[in-house]
Amino acid sequence: MPLRSISAAYLAQAGELAGNPGQQAAYDSTGHCIVLAGPGSGKTKTLVLKLARIMAEDVRAPRGAACITYSQECARELTRRLERLGLREAPNLFIGTVHGFCLRHLLMPYGRLADLRVPLPLTVATQRQSDQLLKRVGDRLFGVGHPNKPIDLGRHRRSVLDRGSVAWREEEELAAWAEGYETELRRAGLVDFDDLVIFGQRLVSEHDWVLPLLQAKFPVLAVDEYQDLGVALHRIVKRVAFDGGIRLFAVGDPDQSIYGFTGADGALLQELAERDDVERVQLQLNYRSASRIVSASEMALGEARGYQSHDLDRQAVIAFVECDDGLAGQAAHAVAEIIPAALAAKPGRSLGDIAILYRDFRAGDIVAEAATAAGLDFVRVDNAAPYRKVALTSWIEDCAGWCAGGWREARPQLRGLLDRWLGFHRARISDEQARVEAQRLTQLLWSLRTDDGLARDFVAALKAGMLDALMAAEQSLSDQREQVGRMVAALAIGGSLADLDLASLGGRDGSPLHLNLLTLHSAKGCEYDVVIMVGLDLGSLPWRNELPAARRESRRLFYVGLTRARDEIHMLYSGFVDTPRGRMHWGRSPFLDELEERMQEAEGDE
Numbered sequence: 001m002p003l004r005s006i007s008a009a010y011l012a013q014a015g016e017l018a019g020n021p022g023q024q025a026a027y028d029s030t031g032h033c034i035v036l037a038g039p040g041s042g043k044t045k046t047l048v049l050k051l052a053r054i055m056a057e058d059v060r061a062p063r064g065a066a067c068i069t070y071s072q073e074c075a076r077e078l079t080r081r082l083e084r085l086g087l088r089e090a091p092n093l094f095i096g097t098v099h100g101f102c103l104r105h106l107l108m109p110y111g112r113l114a115d116l117r118v119p120l121p122l123t124v125a126t127q128r129q130s131d132q133l134l135k136r137v138g139d140r141l142f143g144v145g146h147p148n149k150p151i152d153l154g155r156h157r158r159s160v161l162d163r164g165s166v167a168w169r170e171e172e173e174l175a176a177w178a179e180g181y182e183t184e185l186r187r188a189g190l191v192d193f194d195d196l197v198i199f200g201q202r203l204v205s206e207h208d209w210v211l212p213l214l215q216a217k218f219p220v221l222a223v224d225e226y227q228d229l230g231v232a233l234h235r236i237v238k239r240v241a242f243d244g245g246i247r248l249f250a251v252g253d254p255d256q257s258i259y260g261f262t263g264a265d266g267a268l269l270q271e272l273a274e275r276d277d278v279e280r281v282q283l284q285l286n287y288r289s290a291s292r293i294v295s296a297s298e299m300a301l302g303e304a305r306g307y308q309s310h311d312l313d314r315q316a317v318i319a320f321v322e323c324d325d326g327l328a329g330q331a332a333h334a335v336a337e338i339i340p341a342a343l344a345a346k347p348g349r350s351l352g353d354i355a356i357l358y359r360d361f362r363a364g365d366i367v368a369e370a371a372t373a374a375g376l377d378f379v380r381v382d383n384a385a386p387y388r389k390v391a392l393t394s395w396i397e398d399c400a401g402w403c404a405g406g407w408r409e410a411r412p413q414l415r416g417l418l419d420r421w422l423g424f425h426r427a428r429i430s431d432e433q434a435r436v437e438a439q440r441l442t443q444l445l446w447s448l449r450t451d452d453g454l455a456r457d458f459v460a461a462l463k464a465g466m467l468d469a470l471m472a473a474e475q476s477l478s479d480q481r482e483q484v485g486r487m488v489a490a491l492a493i494g495g496s497l498a499d500l501d502l503a504s505l506g507g508r509d510g511s512p513l514h515l516n517l518l519t520l521h522s523a524k525g526c527e528y529d530v531v532i533m534v535g536l537d538l539g540s541l542p543w544r545n546e547l548p549a550a551r552r553e554s555r556r557l558f559y560v561g562l563t564r565a566r567d568e569i570h571m572l573y574s575g576f577v578d579t580p581r582g583r584m585h586w587g588r589s590p591f592l593d594e595l596e597e598r599m600q601e602a603e604g605d606e
């Protein structure tokens, strides 16, 4: 893309960086660059602008850039921000998760040539298949009801990559369980999600010839939320950047590392940043939050980072709220008192500017019940959500957004929807086939435009028109097909989303009319005017008797929650938690005690 074709939005936003020397330095960098910075400091903004600049000035099609991140939600946010700058996924621009990258750009093109011991064609196990095999192998090895947990197995597989090492054997039962599970998986001709990254890492580590091929296609690699990505990606990055000559631009914040239980480690980003051949940029200004919120979040973290709010005059609300009657009472208080007051406090503020954050989906059920009882529309992102966000379900939601009126202002862009559709075809398709597919899809979407339709009818038409045929033909989409099935079940009569209209399906993350209900983990990368955190009791956040490393991660989770807020934070607690063994009066979260004490000290000093 020549520079002159870049959008006005790009020029305006790039201009904003000039006021911030750190952002400008990252934007001007010419070699490997790592941006280490706190919440709301514009890491993602800098990354997307830099990527737009690289695509315009530094690479020429068919060469391009790969931009990868941890979760589907983050990938979608990147896609959206890049689209606003006039950039969309294309054969020479990959925007997606690390799993998607390994599948599409490492294993599918080179897996067979490298003779990797993976079953080909690649078929990704559905969640259910994976769970069943894990259980069967675990029961066989350790007996029914054994205490080993799949989450620990996952962490072990992701964090110890060298199977001949002492570290792998040290956790003997997990190693045996993992090996038995993988054998069964292969026998069924399947790989799972973790396999994609593990094999991707093996491919680039063991086969030198892959590096120049990858470099020829993607001379630039951008990584967002680096602190969440784990050891396998770290090895891939080091190998392709420092042995393969691919230029790296990575951003992240070790203080926001909250996926240690999956094997992620914030220290990996620090390690990269300390290399002599890397330019390290630190950003100190927080564009999101009012000054008191910036200071309070540093106090909650227990580390002085010296971050400053960009807007020193902005007023903030920071409230500690005790509710006598547990989580249900906290949720009821949030919807009956806090939300109406927050809506009234600022003209133009809507439900979409407010989020209720909680620890896990069980708490989410209680909050969702309170929101339903109050008649509030909401969007829910957690494990009990009716379906998981995967590339296909996100694509369906975006198509819904386009058909429900988004087409008028190209949000999202039709061309982007078409390119993502073509990307789902793992097998190579000819230019002619791609043209025909794009035409058919355009006609289908055009015919499905409506200002008031039911989401159920839309998804049925999209499936019958094109989606079913794709899902039947593409084995590697089998895990995603499962989530589309769950979406259809939820939209069916009697399902939990039976009444959802098309516009709401399109706005399922980020509609102005829907209150946001999210786990603290899913709130990563998001921002809201008002953040209400519920369940801030010992036994929930943090869990009781956590080991020091887990306690530090819980603290970072609390920090992530606080730093989502622009103007208001409400922290709700009861002093007890309800557990399977009954009600436990362990007191409120010690994080609140510390924070309140530090805030009082600081205010006393002023």
Ligand SMILES: Nc1ncnc2c1ncn2[C@@H]1O[C@H](COP(=O)(O)OP(=O)(O)OP(=O)(O)O)[C@@H](O)[C@H]1O
Pocket (backbone or CB within 6 Å): 016, 017, 019, 020, 023, 037, 038, 039, 040, 041, 042, 043, 044, 045, 046, 253, 256, 287, 288, 524, 525, 526, 563
């Ligand atoms: N130079 C700038 N001028 C004005 N606004 C900016 C600038 N940089 C970033 N912002 C705004 O600050 C907010 C936070 O930016 P962004 O989401 O990129 O931060 P982040 O560092 O990725 O945050 P987090 O780590 O908390 O997810 C956004 O609303 C963004 O538009």
